[in-house]
Structures are given as C-alpha cells and as structure tokens.
Amino acid sequence: WVFGVGKPGGALYFQCLSGERLDLRAGNEIGLALTQLRLQGLLTDVPEGVVVWSHGSASDARPEELEALSRGLGIPTSSSPRPNPTWPEPPSRLLPADVRAERLAVRGKRNRNLMIAALAVVYLGVVAYLFFDLKKTKAVAAKVKFNADAVSAEASLLDMHRSKWDELRPVVETDYHPLELFLSIYKALPNTDDDRYIRFKKLTFLNQFKEIEDELRVAREIVLEGFADLETQPQISKYARNLKSSPDLDDFEWTNPPETTDKRSGKLTFTYVGGATE
Numbered sequence: 001w002v003f004g005v006g007k008p009g010g011a012l013y014f015q016c017l018s019g020e021r022l023d024l025r026a027g028n029e030i031g032l033a034l035t036q037l038r039l040q041g042l043l044t045d046v047p048e049g050v051v052v053w054s055h056g057s058a059s060d061a062r063p064e065e066l067e068a069l070s071r072g073l074g075i076p077t078s079s080s081p082r083p084n085p086t087w088p089e090p091p092s093r094l095l096p097a098d099v100r101a102e103r104l105a106v107r108g109k110r111n112r113n114l115m116i117a118a119l120a121v122v123y124l125g126v127v128a129y130l131f132f133d134l135k136k137t138k139a140v141a142a143k144v145k146f147n148a149d150a151v152s153a154e155a156s157l158l159d160m161h162r163s164k165w166d167e168l169r170p171v172v173e174t175d176y177h178p179l180e181l182f183l184s185i186y187k188a189l190p191n192t193d194d195d196r197y198i199r200f201k202k203l204t205f206l207n208q209f210k211e212i213e214d215e216l217r218v219a220r221e222i223v224l225e226g227f228a229d230l231e232t233q234p235q236i237s238k239y240a241r242n243l244k245s246s247p248d249l250d251d252f253e254w255t256n257p258p259e260t261t262d263k264r265s266g267k268l269t270f271t272y273v274g275g276a277t278e
Helices: 024-039 063-073 099-130 134-172 178-187 230-245
Strands: 002-007 010-016 050-054 077-081 198-212 215-228 253-255 268-277
Touching (some): 063 077
Antiparallel strands (some): 215 268
C-alpha cells in the first residue's frame, strides 16, 4: 500500500507502507509520517479525512480494514475509485531512510568547512608575510574575508540543520517506540496461558521535549492503568516488581501507588507511572 498527502493545488507527499494490510499498525505509520511533515512545516493542519482508492478487484480494502485504519489514525476513513496519479509539488523534504549515512555526510561537510576556515587563516598570514605592498595586502585580506563570510554562512545553515534533527529526534528514534515499550510491559505481566490475573485498561506513552531545570530535554513517560480481581491482589505487587526489574525498561523510574477498589465493579484498580529523561 502507498499513502499520499494532498492539498488543493495537488499532491504533497507519497510513501510506501511497510505492511501488506490496512490496520492499526498502518495507521500508526501514517501518523508518524504526518508528524514529520508538520515538524518540517510542510503540513500545517491534520487532514480532515482519509480516502482509500479502489480499482474494482479482490485486493480492494475491506470495510473492517477501513475501520481499523481509522482507529489507528483517529481520522474518518472512506473508499472511492482511484483517480489518475499526479506528481507532488513541491517534493517532500523528509529525512532519508539511512539516518546514519545522513549524519556522516553532515559531519564530513562540517569538517571540510573547518578545514577551509583554517586554510583561509594560514593563507592570510602567508600573504601578509610575502607582500609588503599595502594595497596588495589589503586586496588579499578583503578576498580572504569574503571567503570567511561564505564559510560562516554555511556554518549557520549547518547549525540550523542540526537543530531540525534535534526537533525530530523524539519522532524518529526507535529505542523508545510505543510498540516496543508495549511489548516490554506485556512481557512483565505475571499472567499465564490459563490465568489472566491482570488486565490493561489504558496505556499512555509520551515522548517529547520539555523544559526541565531551565533546560530543554527529552522527557519520556508511560502511564499504565489496569485492574484485577480482589483475590489476585498479590499478582499486582508482583507486576510492580517485574516492571522495576525488567532489563528492557531499566531507563524508566516507576512510581507504584497502592491500588484502589472500584465501587462499581468491585475490582482492584492501579495506575503505574514510569518516567525517563535525558
């Protein structure tokens, strides 16, 4: 499947999805791409709806797939016949797939700029030493100053590029992807194949920049809400210990307040919060 983002003047961006079906995972992947577009200024508002194109074959999206995609995105989804494709204008400037290669390229460019600046300084000293004529020395100095200004402009562009990388960091990094964190939280459950002692009610994942101690830092937080029967109360305490001892969650500090009893259902409810900053 390929999804695209459009505007009144035409198409804005295309991307091939990694999965073969339209489901919650596809919705999350599209949501990530929309967030990247908004951070780069290519997209100002969240799209009002999603249209899945069909071409009258067995591979068209089924109603249940459209519903799953809509839940994953939080945007209404519908289906319509596929129109004739057009090229996007302007082309997207999303980050390349090979992030490591891009960083190496930026580092190499920075080293070249520093070398040019160093050579310019050496060149100015040699010119001042070899030429005693004041007019020639001033002309050479003016030329060197022009080159230095050009290097300074490129350095400013590099700083701006690195700043955009830092802004996108909570979105593109994979070490703290919600699906990976959810799997680690699930593995810590004391449930067995026959007994489900603890059930999840709600999971919230936050990964964003926050001002902490007058410094802009990446703050990550997991809010885990669940419930269990009264007779399985020891399993809740065991789950709290499992979360703290899990090697996959050792970056998080967990707060585990005592569980409470829900008056309507009579079940024990709990809310655990894990936080991590860098």
